[in-house]
Amino acid sequence: MVVLKHLPPPTEGVRHEQTDTTAVMDGQRLGCGTLYVAETRLSWFDGSGLGFALEYPSIGLHAISRDLSTYPQEHLYVMFNGKLSEENESEMPEDDSDSEEDRAITEIRFVPTDKSALESMFSAMCDCQALHPDPDDQDSDEDFEGDEYDVEEAEQGQGDVPSFYTCEEGLSALTAEGQATLDRLEGMLAQSVSEQYRMAGVRTDESTAQFEDGMEVEAEAGQFEDADVDH
Amino acid sequence: LFYSFFKSLVGKDVVVELKNDLICGTLHSVDQYLNIKLTDINVTDPEKYPHMLSVKNCFIRGSVVRYVQLPADEVDTQLLQDAARKEAMQQKQ
Numbered sequence A: 001m002v003v004l005k006h007l008p009p010p011t012e013g014v015r016h017e018q019t020d021t022t023a024v025m026d027g028q029r030l031g032c033g034t035l036y037v038a039e040t041r042l043s044w045f046d047g048s049g050l051g052f053a054l055e056y057p058s059i060g061l062h063a064i065s066r067d068l069s070t071y072p073q074e075h076l077y078v079m080f081n082g083k084l085s086e087e088n089e090s091e092m093p094e095d096d097s098d099s100e101e102d103r104a105i106t107e108i109r110f111v112p113t114d115k116s117a118l119e120s121m122f123s124a125m126c127d128c129q130a131l132h133p134d135p136d137d138q139d140s141d142e143d144f145e146g147d148e149y150d151v152e153e154a155e156q157g158q159g160d161v162p163s164f165y166t167c168e169e170g171l172s173a174l175t176a177e178g179q180a181t182l183d184r185l186e187g188m189l190a191q192s193v194s195e196q197y198r199m200a201g202v203r204t205d206e207s208t209a210q211f212e213d214g215m216e217v218e219a220e221a222g223q224f225e226d227a228d229v230d231h
Numbered sequence B: 001l002f003y004s005f006f007k008s009l010v011g012k013d014v015v016v017e018l019k020n021d022l023i024c025g026t027l028h029s030v031d032q033y034l035n036i037k038l039t040d041i042n043v044t045d046p047e048k049y050p051h052m053l054s055v056k057n058c059f060i061r062g063s064v065v066r067y068v069q070l071p072a073d074e075v076d077t078q079l080l081q082d083a084a085r086k087e088a089m090q091q092k093q
Helices: A115-130 A140-155 A169-175 A176-201 A203-213 A214-227 B003-008 B050-054 B077-092
Strands: A015-025 A030-040 A041-046 A050-055 A061-064 A076-080 A104-110 B016-017 B025-031 B036-039 B055-060 B065-069
Touching: A015 A041, A015 A115, A030 A115, A061 A115, A076 A115, A104 A115, A115 B055
Parallel strands: none
Antiparallel strands: A015 A030, A015 A104, A030 A041, A041 A050, A061 A076, A061 B055, A076 A104, B016 B065, B025 B036, B036 B055
16 A cells, blocks of 8 residues: 655756656556656655655666557656655665665556657656765775766766766767777777687687787776776 | 776677666666666566566666676676776775
8 A cells, every 4th residue: 555645746956847647656556647857856746735756866777668568558667676655665675784685676657648758757867866876886986986087077078967978979979089089999999809809719828928918908908098097 | 997897888788687686688878877778678587577578778776786797708807807906906005
């Protein structure tokens, strides 16, 4: 039995608002209402003002589902780590140190009446997820990002908002310097890949000699440019 | 380091295993927090999570990923090992 709470809808930082959206939680249809994708949290409210809100750090995955054979309507699927069907909404399985993390999950579907809005709902959620990084994410990545940050900023030309690196987006957003860096990396990557294939065929001492060659190693290390700061 | 590593894997098929046992598909993109976007996914264990069968694209939060299974011929493990070792040494200094 899902407990809906009387919460006020978010008023600030709403990235996307989708009316006429049905929410289905763990197979239970909650009714038709409005989905708010806000920068602070994801929330949904039905006509009477009852609803629920999800914190982004607990949203494990979200996706657009379009295959009608598994579910009769196109919708936004959200996997939330935790259970909303109990009174204690903030209960996290991590309290028990013996149990595995994120075992209890809630699957939620948001079915908008307007199917064309699914893409923007998905994108808005991606953006908001990026605004809530994990606080206890490790160690080496944090320091690493401190060094890498300049390079990435130069390449992407972005401010504080982390952006996804894809094949297409990355290329179009690169500056001339970034493009040169990418070309260098791709060249080295291709070089190292082709050398792998060569070495696979020739299993003699020559293959180990290639690795011991200082120049070769340095060139290949360029594939992971951030590791070699003095490059 | 691993951000760069994953960037070099963009476009390749990987299997992402989440902490709650769900499994996914092809790496489309990655960001600096190691959140992952996958396109054209296949659910490897359909009985456990039938709801994902109809999903083609998904966004996975970095913190819910347990493993990323990589194609062996796409990765130069020697190189990765050396690079990781170097970075670990740099951070200690």
